Amino acid sequence: MEKTQLRRSLLARRQSMSILEWREKSDRICAHLQTSSLFTQAKTILAYFSFRQEPDISLLFAQTKYRWGFPRCVDNSLSWHLWTSNDSLQIGTYGIVEPHPTAPILNPEEVDLILIPSVACDYQGYRLGYGGGYYDRLLVAADWQNKSTIGIVFDFAYLPELPIDPWDKPLKFVCTETGLN
Template sequence: MTAPPPPDAPKAEWRRWARGVRATLNPHPSSLITPHLLPFLHAHGARRVLAYRALPGEPDVGGLAHEFELLTTRARFRPQPHLTLHPWETATEMSRFGALQPPADAARVPLASVDAVLLPALAFDSSGVRLGYGGGFYDRLLADFTGLTVGVIPQALVVPALPAEEHDRRVGFLTTEAGVGATAARTVTRM
């Protein structure tokens, strides 16, 4: 496995590194990572959870649907890029990104009704900074969210520091195959 770039490297360089590392990992990390989420979310009283439909290489959190009311997102591009929230089971069409998404007319659910958000990423750092795919969708969605935020990622993709910008939203917890742990962001600001 190659060493990660320096923290001040461009995000494009970090994305190339993370995709390279991801390609060497267990192709089905879900069975090692998501079992830690069930007791954690229950302990925090979560009932309605915004999850994600996994892209190849991402841990699949869909197995939590029998324990929680899962929601998922649809990416919208007009008038500006943003995510809308919908019931999990409405995700029946393929998105341009390669994951299932709800159709454009699916019933919407307000973010204010969500107890916890599970976030995928190419990488996270120990302070909760998320390296996404570059669209800023989750940063815009979570700008004012004060509930529980949990990054879901293989341990090999957790690094000491990632490049961060002022608009980047940090997660409060990370879940890996080693378990769930608080990030340094949790001691600075509650998300």
């Protein structure tokens, strides 16, 4: 199945989840992340605010022992900004919640772990995103290539194989409600 059709099908399935099912599965994902050594040993973590019923990992953001970074879409790339629960947010490009442009920028050398929202991931770590290429460009940039990455998806979107393009770069790990792989 081609990427566009697969993306449409998986997004429809995600949107069809009840709020209760979405919350329960999201909470289980958070529990798996919190017990992983990748997470517990990190100091600065890049994350995302849930959009269109992506797995909601916001429970993690209350943990103040971590520095949290969130993306802003700037032209055709992502800039990463420090955020604390006291900071206000705004609606940015594509209707996605993001930090204000004045929030401090995080540099790659400060970052230990990146939690990456995904439409789907496969067993080899390849990711299907929304098609804008923002994370694809980030993951091939020299400063970001060696960072620990975890794709975040619900189990129904963790597939044996995805169609891939030459520019696709696999993530190091994938986390679903059934575990970290």
